[in-house]
Amino acid sequence: MNLIQQQTEDFLDRKFNERGKYDDFIQKVRTQLYEYRKDSHKLEFIDHLMTLLKQGYDKHLTRCEYPNDRGKCDINKNYENTLFFIQNECDEMIESLPSTDFSPQERTDINESLQKILADLDKIKMGQEVTYDDLIAELNDLREFYYLNKKHWSQMLIGRLTEMVASGVINETISKDIVETVTKHYAGLIK
Structure with missing residues (x-):
């Protein structure tokens, strides 16, 4: 695990709450992204964050009362909305990524x-x-x-x-x- 991945895990542990509001978390993510100067570092952060969020969501679905009716579970809504907006951030970064960095x-x-x-x-x-x-x-x-x-x-x-x-x-x-x-x-x- 590299430094950025470790920072991502620490950030997620401190800032994400399954029962919280996704828009608050997305603002925290955007603020954190300003800390990185290079787009490739931002992309590394976002990419690992999406992986961790997907793992958390999958783990939640195994114990969720409503895994097939996501509208009934606020945690499902939070994960889905968070992942949607994180994906948007990722797509935006990929578009602006210099050709010298890895896509x-x-x-x-x-x-x-x-x-x-x-x-x-x-x-x-x-x-x-x-x-x-x-x-x-x-x-x-x-x-x-x-x-x-x-x-x-x-x-x-x-x-x-x-x-x-x-x-x-x-x-x-x-x-x-x-x-x-x-x-x-x-x-x-x-x-």
């Missing part, structure tokens, strides 16, 4: 590329578990840094791969395969 779709594409790399590595790791477990941990760690812009994230990827090649954790061929897989799915990321 949610680009994050998904990169995650799929990393997942493919991990699956491929899992097939060839026989007898070298320590080496590939280290590589898998490094690739999974990169998912926590999408709040960086594309240039800095790709530099971090290349730096970590270079460090692992230099220390003998992986060989240069595997490093090249990883870069090729990522660039195949998102050509503009690594130049």
